[in-house]
Amino acid sequence: APEVPLAGALHAPDGEAANCRLFAQLLRQAAQERGARFFFNTPVQSLATGRPGVQLVGQNEPLTADAVVLCAGMASAALLRPLSVRLPLAGMHGYSVTAPLREESHAPQGAVIDPQHRVTITRQGQRVRVSGGAEMAAAGGAHDEATLRTLYLALSGWFPGGALVSSPQVQVWRGARPTLPDGAPLIGAGPTPGLWLNIGHGACGWAHACGSARMLADQLAGRDPGLNAEPFALARF
Ligand SMILES: Cc1cc2nc3c(=O)[nH]c(=O)nc-3n(C[C@H](O)[C@H](O)[C@H](O)COP(=O)(O)OP(=O)(O)OC[C@H]3O[C@@H](n4cnc5c(N)ncnc54)[C@H](O)[C@@H]3O)c2cc1C
Structure with a gap:
C-alpha cells in the first residue's frame, strides 16, 4: 500500500510460492494413475524388522514391504525408539x-x-x-x-x-x-535393512520435498544421488 512506510526490500524475481496441499493432492492423483495404493486413516503403531523387509504393524493385518520410508513427521522419533534410535527431534x-x-x-x-x-x-x-x-x-x-x-x-x-x-x-x-539440532534433515538409510528415513525438514519441508524425495529414491534404487549424502545421514547422531 502506498501509505505503508517501507525502508527497503530485496526483490527475488525468480522466487515462487505455491499451495503445498494442492500439490500433494495432485501428486496423489498422479501416483494413483500409475498404480500406487494409499491407505488413509491407518496409523502405523510400530515397525518390526522382518527378514527380508520391514513389517508395518497397525490395526489391520501387518504389512511387510521390501522397503519402507519413514516420514511420519514428529511421530517418527517414537516409531524409531524401539529400534534403539533416539532421534533428537523437536517440534517448533x-x-x-x-x-x-x-x-x-x-x-x-x-x-x-x-x-x-x-x-x-x-x-x-x-x-x-x-x-x-x-x-x-x-x-x-x-x-x-x-x-x-x-x-x-x-x-x-x-x-x-x-x-x-x-x-x-x-x-x-x-x-x-520437526527440527533436528544441526538444522539439516535426515535423509537416507535407517537403522535396519529396508528402512529408509526422510525426517526433520524443519521450516523448509515443502521447499525440500521434491529434492529430498529425488535423493532418497536414488539411494533406494542404488543410484548415485549426485550430491554428498553424508550431511543428511543417520550416522551423524
Ligand atoms: C506455520 C508453518 C509454516 C510453514 N511454512 C513453510 C514454508 O513456507 N515452506 C516450507 O518449505 N515449509 C514450511 N513449513 C514446514 C513444513 O510444513 C514441514 O517441514 C513439513 O510439513 C514436514 O513434512 P513431513 O512430511 O516431514 O511431516 P508432516 O507434514 O508432519 O507429515 C507427517 C505425516 O505422517 C503422518 N503420520 C504420523 N504418524 C503416523 C503413524 N504412526 N502412522 C501413519 N502415519 C503417520 C501424519 O499424519 C502426517 O500426514 C511450515 C510449517 C509451519 C508449522
Whole structure:
C-alpha cells in the first residue's frame, strides 16, 4: 500500500510460492494413475524388522514391504525408539491464518517475507495466507493469542484491506516444524535393512520435498544421488 512506510526490500524475481496441499493432492492423483495404493486413516503403531523387509504393524493385518520410508513427521522419533534410535527431534510449532481475498489491488501478488516480525505473507489464488510463530510447545496445546495477533497485524499492516480477516471462512492452522539440532534433515538409510528415513525438514519441508524425495529414491534404487549424502545421514547422531 502506498501509505505503508517501507525502508527497503530485496526483490527475488525468480522466487515462487505455491499451495503445498494442492500439490500433494495432485501428486496423489498422479501416483494413483500409475498404480500406487494409499491407505488413509491407518496409523502405523510400530515397525518390526522382518527378514527380508520391514513389517508395518497397525490395526489391520501387518504389512511387510521390501522397503519402507519413514516420514511420519514428529511421530517418527517414537516409531524409531524401539529400534534403539533416539532421534533428537523437536517440534517448533507455528501458525498460518488463511483469509479470503477482499480487494485484489490491495492484496499481495506473490510472496512477501517480513524478517522483523518473522512472518510470510502469500497469495493463494482467491485467498491470502500469513504464517509465522515459533513455539517449542507440545502438540495440541492452546493457540497462542499474542502470536496470532502478530500475524493479523502484519497482514493488515502490509496489505490494508487486502483480506477479509474477520470472515467466518478464515482458517487458523497450527503445525509443527520437526527440527533436528544441526538444522539439516535426515535423509537416507535407517537403522535396519529396508528402512529408509526422510525426517526433520524443519521450516523448509515443502521447499525440500521434491529434492529430498529425488535423493532418497536414488539411494533406494542404488543410484548415485549426485550430491554428498553424508550431511543428511543417520550416522551423524
Ligand atoms: C506455520 C508453518 C509454516 C510453514 N511454512 C513453510 C514454508 O513456507 N515452506 C516450507 O518449505 N515449509 C514450511 N513449513 C514446514 C513444513 O510444513 C514441514 O517441514 C513439513 O510439513 C514436514 O513434512 P513431513 O512430511 O516431514 O511431516 P508432516 O507434514 O508432519 O507429515 C507427517 C505425516 O505422517 C503422518 N503420520 C504420523 N504418524 C503416523 C503413524 N504412526 N502412522 C501413519 N502415519 C503417520 C501424519 O499424519 C502426517 O500426514 C511450515 C510449517 C509451519 C508449522
